[in-house]
Amino acid sequence: MKVSIQGVSKGFGKTVAVDNVTFDIRDGELFFLLGPSGCGKTTVLRLIAGFYAPDGGDVLFDGQRVNDTPPNKRNTGMVFQNYALWPHMTVAENVAYGLDVRGVSRDEKQRRVRDALAIVRMGELADRSPTQLSGGQQQRVALARALVINPGILLLDEPLSNLDAKLRLETREEITRIHCETRQTMLYVTHDQKEALSMADRIGVMNAGRLVQVGTPHEIYRTPNSRFVADFIGEMNFIEGKVERAANGEVAVATAYGTLMSRGEGFQAGQTVTCGIRPEALTPTRSGAAANLVHATVQRATYLGEIEHYTLTLPDGQPLRALETNPETVRRPGEELTLAVRPEDVILLKA
Amino acid sequence: MTGSHVKQRITDHGSRITPASAASLVFLALFFGLFLFYPLGYMFKAAFWPAGGFTLEFFRLFFSSPFQLECLANSFILGIVITALTTLITLPVAHWFSRYSFPGKTLLSGLLLVPMIMPPFVGAIGVKQVFARFGSLNLLLDKLGLVPIENGIDWLGAGGFWGVVILGVLHVYPIMFLNVTAAMANVDPTLREAAENLGAGGWRLFRTITLPLVMPGYFAGAIIVFIFAFTDLGTPLLIGYNRVVAVQIYDKVVEVGTNPFAFTLVILVLLLTFVLFLVSKWITGEKSYQMMARGHTAGAETPAPPRLRWLIYGGTIGLIIVSLLPHASVVVQSFASHWFMSILPDQMTTQFYGEVFRHPLTLSSIRNSLFFSSLSAFLDLGLGVMIAWLITRRRVPCASLLDAIAMLPLALPGIVLAFGYVAAFNIPMNPKSLPPAWYQWLHDFIDPSANPTFLLIISYSVRRLPYIVRAAVAGLQQTSVTLEEASLNLGASPLRTMRKITLPLVMANLIAGTILTFSFAMLEVSDSLILAMKEAYFPITKGIYQLIGRVDPNAPSVACALGVLGMALLAASLLIASKTLGKRMGQLFRA
Numbered sequence: 001m002k003v004s005i006q007g008v009s010k011g012f013g014k015t016v017a018v019d020n021v022t023f024d025i026r027d028g029e030l031f032f033l034l035g036p037s038g039c040g041k042t043t044v045l046r047l048i049a050g051f052y053a054p055d056g057g058d059v060l061f062d063g064q065r066v067n068d069t070p071p072n073k074r075n076t077g078m079v080f081q082n083y084a085l086w087p088h089m090t091v092a093e094n095v096a097y098g099l100d101v102r103g104v105s106r107d108e109k110q111r112r113v114r115d116a117l118a119i120v121r122m123g124e125l126a127d128r129s130p131t132q133l134s135g136g137q138q139q140r141v142a143l144a145r146a147l148v149i150n151p152g153i154l155l156l157d158e159p160l161s162n163l164d165a166k167l168r169l170e171t172r173e174e175i176t177r178i179h180c181e182t183r184q185t186m187l188y189v190t191h192d193q194k195e196a197l198s199m200a201d202r203i204g205v206m207n208a209g210r211l212v213q214v215g216t217p218h219e220i221y222r223t224p225n226s227r228f229v230a231d232f233i234g235e236m237n238f239i240e241g242k243v244e245r246a247a248n249g250e251v252a253v254a255t256a257y258g259t260l261m262s263r264g265e266g267f268q269a270g271q272t273v274t275c276g277i278r279p280e281a282l283t284p285t286r287s288g289a290a291a292n293l294v295h296a297t298v299q300r301a302t303y304l305g306e307i308e309h310y311t312l313t314l315p316d317g318q319p320l321r322a323l324e325t326n327p328e329t330v331r332r333p334g335e336e337l338t339l340a341v342r343p344e345d346v347i348l349l350k351a
Numbered sequence: 352m353t354g355s356h357v358k359q360r361i362t363d364h365g366s367r368i369t370p371a372s373a374a375s376l377v378f379l380a381l382f383f384g385l386f387l388f389y390p391l392g393y394m395f396k397a398a399f400w401p402a403g404g405f406t407l408e409f410f411r412l413f414f415s416s417p418f419q420l421e422c423l424a425n426s427f428i429l430g431i432v433i434t435a436l437t438t439l440i441t442l443p444v445a446h447w448f449s450r451y452s453f454p455g456k457t458l459l460s461g462l463l464l465v466p467m468i469m470p471p472f473v474g475a476i477g478v479k480q481v482f483a484r485f486g487s488l489n490l491l492l493d494k495l496g497l498v499p500i501e502n503g504i505d506w507l508g509a510g511g512f513w514g515v516v517i518l519g520v521l522h523v524y525p526i527m528f529l530n531v532t533a534a535m536a537n538v539d540p541t542l543r544e545a546a547e548n549l550g551a552g553g554w555r556l557f558r559t560i561t562l563p564l565v566m567p568g569y570f571a572g573a574i575i576v577f578i579f580a581f582t583d584l585g586t587p588l589l590i591g592y593n594r595v596v597a598v599q600i601y602d603k604v605v606e607v608g609t610n611p612f613a614f615t616l617v618i619l620v621l622l623l624t625f626v627l628f629l630v631s632k633w634i635t636g637e638k639s640y641q642m643m644a645r646g647h648t649a650g651a652e653t654p655a656p657p658r659l660r661w662l663i664y665g666g667t668i669g670l671i672i673v674s675l676l677p678h679a680s681v682v683v684q685s686f687a688s689h690w691f692m693s694i695l696p697d698q699m700t701t702q703f704y705g706e707v708f709r710h711p712l713t714l715s716s717i718r719n720s721l722f723f724s725s726l727s728a729f730l731d732l733g734l735g736v737m738i739a740w741l742i743t744r745r746r747v748p749c750a751s752l753l754d755a756i757a758m759l760p761l762a763l764p765g766i767v768l769a770f771g772y773v774a775a776f777n778i779p780m781n782p783k784s785l786p787p788a789w790y791q792w793l794h795d796f797i798d799p800s801a802n803p804t805f806l807l808i809i810s811y812s813v814r815r816l817p818y819i820v821r822a823a824v825a826g827l828q829q830t831s832v833t834l835e836e837a838s839l840n841l842g843a844s845p846l847r848t849m850r851k852i853t854l855p856l857v858m859a860n861l862i863a864g865t866i867l868t869f870s871f872a873m874l875e876v877s878d879s880l881i882l883a884m885k886e887a888y889f890p891i892t893k894g895i896y897q898l899i900g901r902v903d904p905n906a907p908s909v910a911c912a913l914g915v916l917g918m919a920l921l922a923a924s925l926l927i928a929s930k931t932l933g934k935r936m937g938q939l940f941r942a
Contacts, residue, residue, distance in 0.1 A: 028365060049544075049548055050547075051544055051547075070545075070547075070552060071547040071548055072548070072549075072551055072552035072556075073550070073552075074548075074549070074551045077548065077550060078544075078545065078548040080541045080544070081541075082539070082541055084539065084541035084542050084544065084545040085545075086542055086545070086546075087562075087564075088564060097546065097549055097551070098549030098550055101549055101550040101551045101555065102550060145545075145549070146548075146549075149549060149550070155548075170793070172838045216583070255378045314724060320465070
């Protein structure tokens with residue numbers, strides 16, 4: 001099922017939780033809403049589930065406006081952050097609940113419950129009480145309970161936040177596998193960028209109630225459209241500068257540390273811009289090229305085995321972060337380094 | 352997640368028994384042994400082994416007596432009807448108060464608790480004045496030309512049965528309300544949302560999710576209501592509905608030493624309530640859902656839609672008005688210098704309030720009540736803190752047993768305990784021989800027929816101990832043990848930690864719990880009626896009861912004036928308790 005959010009706003013009292021948000025979730029897509037806590041992403045999810053009514057704008061399921069449809073008529077399957085398993089029912093009864101509501105016949109119900117529990121590998125524990133299950137097991141039952149009704153969209157509200165690190169990785173793969181097998185349309189809400197980058201078909205980044213950018217993980221990471229997105233996802237060094245010249249998709253930016261070449265359209269000479277450079281895009285070099293070199297002093301080096309993390313100081317005292325994979329020598333604090341960056345790795349953000 | 356870690360640590364560090372906790376345990380064992388198990392055991396012995404040998408003769412007698420069976424049946428029916436009616440009244444109100452927000456909610460929920468401030472038998476005085484055969488209501492109907500007074504309606508119905516029912520329901524529904532509201536508020540809203548999300552709505556949602564999850568809380572309240580209704584002494588006595596077990600037991604107090612049949616009655620009542628209590632515990636315990644993680648969705652309350660709001664106002668205010676009618680009639684009566692065969696009193700006066708303070712009986716009863724109740728409240732405070740500390744912090748080996756014993760009095764009707772005290776602590780004096788000094792002292796100090804002060808205080812304490820233990824345990828459980836560990840880590844002694852850290856943090860709970868035990872001691876009817884035998888030792892409740900029985904035409908009005916003063920005292924203390932404890936008040940009324 002395709003879900004469209006069109007200009008949706010929602011406030012609670014005086015605070016605006018969701019501010020004029022528009023995006024589409026395509027049929028069969030695993031869509032992520034990513035953002036810091038309090039950015040409104042869970043509110044969007046609950047607007048789709050129907051637990052909140054939008055103050056303005058429309059929610060459309062396959063083109064049909066569902067603003068006034070109560071939650072129990074929307075056929076969305078939700079996995080709650082705390083799983084919300086009913087403690088007075090067994091695992092199988094929990095999973096069967098949605099089918100009972102839908103008046104599914106006994107035989108079909110049994111078959112579908114069995115299949116759903118098999119998908120999440122919980123078949124043997126069907127007769128247990130949810131209180132006897134570990135967090136990871138409860139998580140999978142909640143997933144089965146939402147999947148079994150063949151929902152138009154599966155809504156996952158920070159589903160991994162209550163699991164420990166190892167289980168989180170396993171469940172991440174599990175959800176990806178289920179998505180590949182079922183091509184179920186899913187909306188996944190999280191504040192964990194690693195989850196989003198590794199699993200999503202597309203990501204919508206939210207901040208302070210607004211949707212800031214929508215794109216594939218690659219687009220979001222490589223071409224963030226704002227300082228917020230660049231900073232929130234991954235690490236980023238910011239260097240202020242002024243466009244010297246822009247032609248044929250090539251942009252030269254004058255900075256306090258020399259000229260940086262970059263790529264981009266629609267820039268004009270004299271324009272103030274911010275250059276974003278990821279730490280892993282900066283490589284120590286001995287080359288003497290005229291552009292895209294930064295000189296800095298090592299302040300601290302953190303050795304992580306396969307990688308070395310550097311905290312450096314630019315000539316004017318500004319900090320700079322860089323990475324070196326498989327470093328050739330051990331760098332000592334105080335050492336002067338020249339770092340090179342490729343033009344395509346210099347991200348230009350309009351001020 | 353963190354909860355389990357904390358729990359783990361408490362178990363680790365408290366597994367040894369310190370001298371202090373050993374001493375406390377010995378003290379508690381003595382206290383419960385002497386004032387709970389000894390009287391109960393004494394009655395069991397008297398019922399089953401009256402003359403040394405085991406016999407069921409008295410039980411056979413009981414079950415072959417149609418009169419006794421009728422009394423038992425009547426009490427049982429009273430219990431069932433009152434519990435059922437209370438449920439019917441409470442469920443919608445509790446639903447409104449736990450799910451919706453609306454202007455004036457705090458005020459209304461406070462007013463809903465007001466009926467608790469007066470023992471129902473006091474209300475009976477007023478209710479009789481209004482609903483009796485020649486009471487205000489029938490006179491009013493006669494005057495309006497609706498129902499001629501010659502065939503006036505028998506409002507109290509079936510020999511007063513419905514009078515007892517109505518007074519009972521109006522008195523206990525707040526306990527059920529607090530329980531059910533707390534249970535409903537405790538249901539994680541995401542559990543309902545999950546069902547809605549899967550397509551359930553309306554009645555199905557209520558039946559399959561809300562109701563089963565609220566059941567344990569409901570049973571916890573229902574069993575208290577049932578035990579109250581089943582064994583209430585004051586109301587049937589005053590309405591004159593005497594064919595109930597409580598009144599039968601009361602009538603036999605005077606024959607304690609001579610008539611073993613009374614013990615049979617008491618033991619039957621005890622066994623019945625205890626079995627029901629266990630059943631309710633079993634239902635509640637089977638379904639303890641505390642373990643599950645809760646959702647973080649704040650605000651389970653939604654604003655009430657306008658039309659529903661009017662229903663809520665109508666229902667709640669109607670209920671409050673009806674439940675305050677007995678109180679209102681008591682107030683009117685307290686000002687009535689002459690109220691006989693008229694709708695409202697012919698003359699109003701404040702003289703009875705003056706009389707309350709001049710009359711030797713009323714004056715001493717106010718003093719006695721304050722004295723007994725404060726002492727029992729402080730005794731409870733000490734016991735409650737000690738027990739709660741042992742249970743939550745020391746994790747002594749027998750913690751769950753201790754907890755169960757402390758909660759046992761909830762299943763123990765007041766008449767049973769009081770009767771047991773009269774029987775077990777009967778220390779007769781032989782007028783012919785001079786006893787040793789210690790025996791004389793024991794008689795003077797403990798035997799209720801000589802001086803009930805000691806046993807009244809003890810019985811008030813034992814009966815209300817569960818409330819203060821609940822309050823203290825709740826407080827200690829909400830206070831992370833790491834706060835105390837931080838204090839110990841910085842070098843403070845355990846005693847200093849207790850004084851500087853623990854007690855201040857749980858103070859609100861302790862104050863509220865103490866005020867509640869004080870209030871309930873003031874309200875206590877069965878213990879007071881049975882144990883206080885000499886006028887000099889009467890508490891307020893027995894004073895009122897005694898006054899009503901007098902032939903003096905002014906006596907009911909003086910009794911009502913005394914009742915009004917008692918109500919004012921209790922209203923003030925309960926107000927303070929609920930202010931200190933806020934929403935957590937509901938936790939204290941659970942079995």
